[in-house]
Amino acid sequence: MDNKVTKDLSKEDLITLRDEISKYVIKGNLRRFNVLNIRRLKEIQCYRG
Numbered sequence: 001m002d003n004k005v006t007k008d009l010s011k012e013d014l015i016t017l018r019d020e021i022s023k024y025v026i027k028g029n030l031r032r033f034n035v036l037n038i039r040r041l042k043e044i045q046c047y048r049g
Helices: 012-022 027-043
Strands: none
Touching: none
């Protein structure tokens, strides 16, 4: 995509941008994912947990 001001984006550009952003894990989801993995390791009494 070209560098544009947000208000100048077309609907197609917005859809493309949302699709690209949804491919990445955001901070809150990543933290939750890590906490659940650590909790699972503790429950199975793995040395890494």
